[in-house]
Amino acid sequence: QVQLVESGGGSVQSGGSLRLSCAASGYTYSSCMGWFRHVPGKEREGVAAIDSDGRTGYADSVKGRFTISQDNTKNILYLQMNDLKPEDTAMYFCAADLASPCELVHAVETGDDYVMDYWGKGTLVTISS
Numbered sequence: 844q845v846q847l848v849e850s851g852g853g854s855v856q857s858g859g860s861l862r863l864s865c866a867a868s869g870y871t872y873s874s875c876m877g878w879f880r881h882v883p884g885k886e887r888e889g890v891a892a893i894d895s896d897g898r899t900g901y902a903d904s905v906k907g908r909f910t911i912s913q914d915n916t917k918n919i920l921y922l923q924m925n926d927l928k929p930e931d932t933a934m935y936f937c938a939a940d941l942a943s944p945c946e947l948v949h950a951v952e953t954g955d956d957y958v959m960d961y962w963g964k965g966t967l968v969t970i971s972s
Contacts, residue, residue: 845869845961847937852966859927859970865920865937865963875945877959878911878922880933880968889951890935891922900948905931927970934965 851863874895891911910923938959950957
């Protein structure tokens with residue numbers, strides 16, 4: 844059974860940092876992975892993505908502040924979030940896609956929709972001003 848389990852969310856003040864983790868199990872770890880976020884009433888937003896070649900992509904709203912990385916030996920995906928702002932408040936989800944080639948990096952950078960194969964249940968990030 845495929846499982847993606849996020850952790851690391853919480854409440855911090857504006858300007859603070861958080862590191863999200865996503866532990867993957869139950870399938871051959873995919874290096875087409877991404878972080879998404881959702882605020883009720885708004886569309887889900889692709890935040891960051893990484894592919895098997897280590898290419899990364901970011902939404903303009905987080906570029907320069909967020910860094911996606913992965914530990915392939917442990918099947919863990921990370922999202923380091925620095926200089927957090929109140930508008931970063933959202934439920935954050937990690938997701939995996941088994942497609943090859945992986946077009947997620949490009950989709951996140953352009954804001955295009957992208958269908959992912961597996962999703963975690965999310966972790967809540969709350970930023971206060």
